[in-house]
Amino acid sequence: MCWRQSIRPNCWRPWANELDSALTIGELLHRDAVRLRAALQLDVRTSAMEARLLLAAACGVEPVWLLAHDRDLPHSGQIAIYLATLERRLSGEPMAYILGEREFFGLMLRVTPEVLIPRPDTELLVELALARLPQRGGCRVIDLGTGSGAVALALAHTRPDADVLGVDRSEAALAVAADNARRLGMNNVTLLCSDWWQSVPAGRFELVVSNPPYIAAGDRHLGQGDVRFEPLQALVGGRDGLDDLRRIVPDACMRLTPGGWLLLEHGWDQAAAVRSLMAAAGLKQIESCADLGGNERVTLGQAG
Numbered sequence: 001m002c003w004r005q006s007i008r009p010n011c012w013r014p015w016a017n018e019l020d021s022a023l024t025i026g027e028l029l030h031r032d033a034v035r036l037r038a039a040l041q042l043d044v045r046t047s048a049m050e051a052r053l054l055l056a057a058a059c060g061v062e063p064v065w066l067l068a069h070d071r072d073l074p075h076s077g078q079i080a081i082y083l084a085t086l087e088r089r090l091s092g093e094p095m096a097y098i099l100g101e102r103e104f105f106g107l108m109l110r111v112t113p114e115v116l117i118p119r120p121d122t123e124l125l126v127e128l129a130l131a132r133l134p135q136r137g138g139c140r141v142i143d144l145g146t147g148s149g150a151v152a153l154a155l156a157h158t159r160p161d162a163d164v165l166g167v168d169r170s171e172a173a174l175a176v177a178a179d180n181a182r183r184l185g186m187n188n189v190t191l192l193c194s195d196w197w198q199s200v201p202a203g204r205f206e207l208v209v210s211n212p213p214y215i216a217a218g219d220r221h222l223g224q225g226d227v228r229f230e231p232l233q234a235l236v237g238g239r240d241g242l243d244d245l246r247r248i249v250p251d252a253c254m255r256l257t258p259g260g261w262l263l264l265e266h267g268w269d270q271a272a273a274v275r276s277l278m279a280a281a282g283l284k285q286i287e288s289c290a291d292l293g294g295n296e297r298v299t300l301g302q303a304g
């Protein structure tokens, strides 16, 4: 869509009796930032940004363009698209699903309701993993529970010499990951449908990384915010949240090369339990790392 033709200058208001069509870009953004703030308890900055992102997407322009054209009137078709997406957001649907994309580790990824929305928290997992990849020579990496491909693609993009295998049980999630790999032109990522290690071909990895489901069934957070819209199989790890971690760790130790690393993301209160799982499986140099909020969210261990 070409915005130069579709945004009306503020001199012609054929729909002046229809409130939404009579509002300028600036007026729409102000009104709807207030609505979003009230409906979703957002802060001022976030609500203004969300309104701007939705209107920019509907108009086919960059968000910053709207700031410089706040006295223009959007086209009726653009307003219709904008209001439809605004209603979805007002009902709580995550921005990432409405816009169909989310940035992760500098990569713009397509996301759908079939995949977990990649979180900034998970960038810690990627940073720690990159720091432990052998600096020279090719290396094999496996990302268990790859979802949108966020972790696998971030690692593969930063280390084009690595062979990265992304595994998920969900075919729908793997289709999204494959689409992301294709869009980003990544040819060092392979995707595989498997129930954790079950169908992973024999062979060892220098690095095993996973952000598995780790929320306890019945946790109140499952009924709050974006999480309500995300796939349960990406979130819930049994009664105490540790079921999947219990399945991943023992096999991971047998699949690491000597000196290879296992890195796992987990809940803020699960670090001690994950350290115990790694110790029981025979890993060494076990350590939990805190995020910027001071919570231990990643635990790692090395094969002897």
Ligand SMILES: C[S@@+](CC[C@H](N)C(=O)[O-])C[C@H]1O[C@@H](n2cnc3c(N)ncnc32)[C@H](O)[C@@H]1O
Binding pocket: 115, 116, 117, 118, 119, 122, 144, 145, 146, 147, 148, 149, 150, 151, 167, 168, 169, 170, 173, 194, 195, 196, 211, 212, 213, 214, 233, 234, 235, 244
């Ligand atoms: C928390 S999400 C992580 C997605 C992505 N790695 C990220 O960090 O954004 C967990 C992923 O594990 C997958 N998963 C759940 N159970 C699985 C299983 N038994 N085998 C393989 N993958 C599984 C889910 O489909 C989901 O994509």
